[in-house]
Amino acid sequence: MAASKxxxxxxxxxxxxxxxxxxxxxxxxAGGLDAFKSLIKAIPEVSGMAFVLVQHLxxxxxxxxxxxxxxxxxxxxLEITDDIHLAPDHIYVIPSNKMLIxxxxxxxxxxxxxxxxxxxxxxxxxxxxxxxxxxxxVVLSGTGTDGTLGLKAIKENGGISIAxxxxxxxxxxxxxxxxxxxxxxxxxxxxxxxxxxxxxxxxYRSTHVFKEExxxxxxxxxxxxxxxxxLRQRSGVxxxxxxxxxxxxxxxRRIAITKKRNLAGYLxxxxxxxxxxxxxxxxxxxxxxxFFRDPKAFQFLSSTVFPxxxxxxxxxxxxxxxxxxxxxxxxxxxxxCLHEYLTLTKKEGTKIQIFASDISEIAIKKARNGVYPKxxxxxxxxxxxxxxxxxxxxxYEVKKQIRDLCVFAPHNFLKDPPFAKMDLISCRNVLIYxxxxxx
Numbered sequence: 001m002a003a004s005k006x007x008x009x010x011x012x013x014x015x016x017x018x019x020x021x022x023x024x025x026x027x028x029x030a031g032g033l034d035a036f037k038s039l040i041k042a043i044p045e046v047s048g049m050a051f052v053l054v055q056h057l058x059x060x061x062x063x064x065x066x067x068x069x070x071x072x073x074x075x076x077x078l079e080i081t082d083d084i085h086l087a088p089d090h091i092y093v094i095p096s097n098k099m100l101i102x103x104x105x106x107x108x109x110x111x112x113x114x115x116x117x118x119x120x121x122x123x124x125x126x127x128x129x130x131x132x133x134x135x136x137x138v139v140l141s142g143t144g145t146d147g148t149l150g151l152k153a154i155k156e157n158g159g160i161s162i163a164x165x166x167x168x169x170x171x172x173x174x175x176x177x178x179x180x181x182x183x184x185x186x187x188x189x190x191x192x193x194x195x196x197x198x199x200x201x202x203x204y205r206s207t208h209v210f211k212e213e214x215x216x217x218x219x220x221x222x223x224x225x226x227x228x229x230x231l232r233q234r235s236g237v238x239x240x241x242x243x244x245x246x247x248x249x250x251x252x253r254r255i256a257i258t259k260k261r262n263l264a265g266y267l268x269x270x271x272x273x274x275x276x277x278x279x280x281x282x283x284x285x286x287x288x289x290x291f292f293r294d295p296k297a298f299q300f301l302s303s304t305v306f307p308x309x310x311x312x313x314x315x316x317x318x319x320x321x322x323x324x325x326x327x328x329x330x331x332x333x334x335x336x337c338l339h340e341y342l343t344l345t346k347k348e349g350t351k352i353q354i355f356a357s358d359i360s361e362i363a364i365k366k367a368r369n370g371v372y373p374k375x376x377x378x379x380x381x382x383x384x385x386x387x388x389x390x391x392x393x394x395x396y397e398v399k400k401q402i403r404d405l406c407v408f409a410p411h412n413f414l415k416d417p418p419f420a421k422m423d424l425i426s427c428r429n430v431l432i433y434x435x436x437x438x439x
Contacts, residue, residue: 021088022049027120029056029142031170038190050086053093101126124150128157135159142174148375152183158249162186181373203256223263234277250283285360289326306341317351321419324430325356328367335405357411367408370398
């Protein structure tokens with residue numbers, strides 16, 4: 001019987017297909033079954049999207065979720081096996097005791113780590129990196145914070161993020177964590193989510209930004225120039241020489257969110273809606289940042305850069321500029337790293353001044369507050385959390401000794417005078433957005 005079932009399952013598996021359609025990752029934990037069923041029931045049989053369900057399961061129990069869900073939908077529901085290809089109009093379910101990543105449309109299974117289950121974050125981050133604007137993340141009922149960092153990654157890469165509304169969630173921990181972190185585009189009841197997804201899918205099919213041609217049609221190119229002009233008038237920032245693929249992705253995201261069918265329709269709303277102009281500006285500036293992002297860079301600071309700085313100093317003062325500091329994680333990480341180094345080398349008397357700047361005043365305000373969601377801090381070591389953070393209303397606040405080292409200010413270094421007499425400048429959070437002319 002089991003062999004026959006396996007045979008049928010492999011028959012259902014679709015062949016490899018071009019990955020130019022929305023990939024919808026749906027994550028849930030406690031209380032997620034009812035939410036899954038409500039959402040799946042509302043998906044039309046032909047949607048043009050692939051759905052991948054990631055859940056927290058008891059590793060000792062085999063999942064019967066595919067069988068349960070198949071009862072409420074005519075869409076094929078498959079339990080994921082190694083190297084299965086994603087195809088539209090299929091639903092895929094992660095098996096128990098496994099982690100899942102997407103590699104260019106092929107799903108890969110790995111064994112789950114025993115201590116902590118962050119399977120939703122892991123999968124969402126992988127589809128964000130691989131599928132970019134075609135990635136959609138949905139966080140449903142569950143306890144904890146899994147899914148928050150995954151939605152952040154999806155948003156950073158131009159995708160769309162959705163959370164279940166807390167009224168309908170049996171357990172609101174996971175959706176509330178994502179909402180609190182400010183990484184959610186839509187908050188909806190599960191049965192309302194497919195309707196929103198269909199708007200997004202429709203935009204993807206009709207908007208030229210999502211097609212693979214390298215050059216835009218002349219009409220679209222003219223509209224982009226008008227959008228650049230509107231943004232320049234509203235924000236004072238000229239995005240002409242920012243990397244165009246990134247810029248196009250951000251605009252495409254806003255087109256999908258505002259339910260417009262094309263660039264012309266989006267320009268029409270943008271001309272009259274100042275709030276949408278501000279929303280696009282903030283979307284373009286979505287930060288790819290986190291505490292101690294790329295740990296090797298910080299190891300290099302401690303092993304090579306800080307010793308060189310102190311050996312060459314005639315006075316006990318280190319001045320650092322973090323350009324494009326966004327919401328502050330990079331500046332605080334450098335401050336913590338340098339404080340640890342000075343403590344270890346018994347040079348605590350050395351003074352530190354860190355100037356951190358960004359063109360987004362909203363980001364600067366958050367950086368000055370120094371309060372971050374639990375999901376952003378809990379990946380750090382317990383020692384760092386204990387030494388440099390205090391709990392604050394369900395989140396974590398950077399301790400005053402570190403906050404006092406950092407001065408945050410709005411600043412556009414493309415036209416404002418640079419900060420002078422610096423020992424170290426970190427600009428990795430901003431140069432990645434600029435084309436070779438600006439770099």
